[in-house]
Amino acid sequence: xxxxxxxxxxxxxxxxxxxxxxxxxxxxxxLDGVSFEVEAGQLVCMVGPTGCGKTTxxxxxxxxxxxxxxxxxxxxxxxxxxxxxxxxxxxxxxxFPWRTVLKNVTFGLEMKGLPKKDQLKRARRAIQQVGLNKFxxxxxxxxxxxxxQRVAIARALVNEPxxxxxxxxxxxxxxxxxxxxxxxxxxxxxxxxxxxxFVTHSLDEAVxxxxxxxxxxxxxxxxxxxxxxxxxxPRERVSQQFVECLLHIRQVIADSALNDxxxxxxxxxxxxxxxxxPGPCCFQDIEPQxxxx
Amino acid sequence: MLRQAPSRKLLKSTVDLSSLKxxxxxxxxxxxxxxxxxxxxxxxxxxxxxxxxxxxxxxxxFILPRMEPVWEVLSKPFEDVLGQGSLIYNIFLSxxxxxxxxxxxxxxxxxxxxxxxxxxxxxxxxFPLVEMLRTICPIAxxxxxxxxxxxxxxxxxxxxxxxNTFLDDVMLGMLFVxxxxxxxxxxxxxxxxxxxxxxxxxxxxxxxxxxxxxIFWKVTYPAALPSIMTGLRVGAGVAWMVVIAAEMLxxxxxxxxxxxxxxxxxxxxxVLVAGMFCIxxxxxxxxxxxxxxxxxxxxWQAKER
Numbered sequence: 390x391x392x393x394x395x396x397x398x399x400x401x402x403x404x405x406x407x408x409x410x411x412x413x414x415x416x417x418x419x420l421d422g423v424s425f426e427v428e429a430g431q432l433v434c435m436v437g438p439t440g441c442g443k444t445t446x447x448x449x450x451x452x453x454x455x456x457x458x459x460x461x462x463x464x465x466x467x468x469x470x471x472x473x474x475x476x477x478x479x480x481x482x483x484x485f486p487w488r489t490v491l492k493n494v495t496f497g498l499e500m501k502g503l504p505k506k507d508q509l510k511r512a513r514r515a516i517q518q519v520g521l522n523k524f525x526x527x528x529x530x531x532x533x534x535x536x537x538q539r540v541a542i543a544r545a546l547v548n549e550p551x552x553x554x555x556x557x558x559x560x561x562x563x564x565x566x567x568x569x570x571x572x573x574x575x576x577x578x579x580x581x582x583x584x585x586x587f588v589t590h591s592l593d594e595a596v597x598x599x600x601x602x603x604x605x606x607x608x609x610x611x612x613x614x615x616x617x618x619x620x621x622x623p624r625e626r627v628s629q630q631f632v633e634c635l636l637h638i639r640q641v642i643a644d645s646a647l648n649d650x651x652x653x654x655x656x657x658x659x660x661x662x663x664x665x666x667p668g669p670c671c672f673q674d675i676e677p678q679x680x681x682x
Numbered sequence: 683m684l685r686q687a688p689s690r691k692l693l694k695s696t697v698d699l700s701s702l703k704x705x706x707x708x709x710x711x712x713x714x715x716x717x718x719x720x721x722x723x724x725x726x727x728x729x730x731x732x733x734x735x736x737x738x739x740x741x742x743x744f745i746l747p748r749m750e751p752v753w754e755v756l757s758k759p760f761e762d763v764l765g766q767g768s769l770i771y772n773i774f775l776s777x778x779x780x781x782x783x784x785x786x787x788x789x790x791x792x793x794x795x796x797x798x799x800x801x802x803x804x805x806x807x808x809f810p811l812v813e814m815l816r817t818i819c820p821i822a823x824x825x826x827x828x829x830x831x832x833x834x835x836x837x838x839x840x841x842x843x844x845x846n847t848f849l850d851d852v853m854l855g856m857l858f859v860x861x862x863x864x865x866x867x868x869x870x871x872x873x874x875x876x877x878x879x880x881x882x883x884x885x886x887x888x889x890x891x892x893x894x895x896x897i898f899w900k901v902t903y904p905a906a907l908p909s910i911m912t913g914l915r916v917g918a919g920v921a922w923m924v925v926i927a928a929e930m931l932x933x934x935x936x937x938x939x940x941x942x943x944x945x946x947x948x949x950x951x952x953v954l955v956a957g958m959f960c961i962x963x964x965x966x967x968x969x970x971x972x973x974x975x976x977x978x979x980x981x982w983q984a985k986e987r
Binding site: 451452453470471472473475476477479481483485486487488496497499500501528529530544545548554 | 980
């Protein structure tokens with residue numbers, strides 16, 4: 390069930406720890422020894438309950454934060470600072486409000502110092518990819534939330550990064566826009582072979598999009614599950630395979646919550662005795678994680 | 683075919699009707715807008731009528747002049763007033779002082795504000811001082827400025843005694859006082875503008891390959907611009923108030939502020955009131971002008987709220 394094609398490794402995350410200092414002098418540990426690898430060309434979703442460090446991990450990969458322990462390697466080299474080789478789409482609306490759609494998208498190219506003509510050409514192509522060519526002169530405040538996120542995706546794509554880091558990009562959108570943009574993303578991945586790391590709260594979104602789902606859990610965050618999803622696109626949300634995958638991930642999250650605290654924190658229906666047989670989605674063999682002292 | 687013919691006709695008539703309707707609606711919107719423009723004028727008319735009524739009742743031109751002599755002065759802005767030059771001349775001189783003092787304040791205040799806003803150590807070191815110094819009223823600096831700068835004018839600075847231009851009437855002490863009045867609102871608003879730049883925008887720029895200086899000019903500066911413009915507006919308003927007060931004090935011999943204190947000394951109340959009217963008008967126009975400048979540079983901010 391694991392894809393047999395040979396892939397090179399994009400990210401290697403080795404025993405990464407991250408501790409934050411809060412304003413009142415306390416220390417909060419967000420990540421505690423997270424390790425996994427991401428193959429180039431994969432769409433990997435990271436799911437898990439709030440506060441499990443998904444976003445922190447993504448920010449570490451982007452280079453916006455530095456790990457307090459372990460390291461993150463990108464094609465063998467440690468990540469030290471943000472760069473145009475990793476496009477990032479934030480959960481919040483991050484368009485520069487003083488720039489038009491077109492000027493927002495050309496921002497990265499301006500930073501590269503490309504000639505104006507090429508900037509416009511490439512920006513227009515990127516805007517077309519997300520289907521907003523009619524709005525290139527509009528300002529962000531004139532656009533709906535979904536359109537703004539599409540522009541943010543175009544802005545990240547125009548630099549032609551091999552890697553896209555997406556932090557709950559569709560979290561604040563309505564359901565129908567969300568579904569539409571999921572297909573936009575899949576089409577982009579199909580055409581351009583990007584490595585995508587996609588943080589989401591929605592298990593449905595994770596199963597629909599990804600080649601692989603990494604489940605983070607606990608406080609501080611650890612990898613509690615790692616599943617490969619081998620279903621052809623477009624995926625049918627009401628198919629048995631799909632639902633089984635969904636239930637499986639739920640079970641993993643629920644189990645991890647139990648393990649950590651002895652209390653079922655995740656309000657999901659327990660699925661006693663109904664573990665889906667290894668079918669379209671299956672566990673990779675992950676080493677058992679250390680328990681918190 | 684048979685059924686289509688009348689429906690097309692119907693369609694045409696509805697199009698006509700709707701365009702007429704649209705036109706009517708447009709006219710209604712236009713006239714409503716015009717009405718909103720006219721409304722404030724009524725308050726001015728009411729004020730003038732009230733003034734005139736009280737003046738007639740008081741019936742003493744040394745206390746409250748009637749509108750006729752005031753209008754007499756206002757209607758001839760290019761004619762000499764009490765041997766001190768015309769209204770326009772004096773307004774121009776005051777405005778020139780404000781423009782020069784304000785420009786110096788902008789050229790010094792904005793860079794200082796950007797610097798203090800961008801770096802933590804200078805901010806912690808100097809900003810408390812800025813907060814202390816700003817409480818010293820610029821008017822209180824006039825005696826000090828007179829003592830330090832005496833009667834030096836701008837041309838004196840380059841070794842010219844008289845340049846025979848308006849600049850001979852611009853004294854350094856006055857410029858310093860105006861600078862003092864305008865610079866603090868500019869610095870403080872610039873600092874708060876830089877501090878208000880969302881971290882998200884900086885991080886976004888970083889992930890798009892920007893760094894250091896480029897982030898400053900392409901993100902921090904444009905994001906802070908609306909707040910900087912607010913600082914300029916406040917600063918210009920303060921400078922205009924301070925110039926009037928400064929011109930009324932000893933050591934001054936021209937400008938609209940001087941004209942009204944001179945009118946007072948000669949008990950020419952109508953000159954005084956006409957001068958006050960001009961001060962109000964110029965201040966109003968100054969604020970409006972800077973307001974339009976600020977919305978053209980940062981339209982996005984007004985819309986975002």
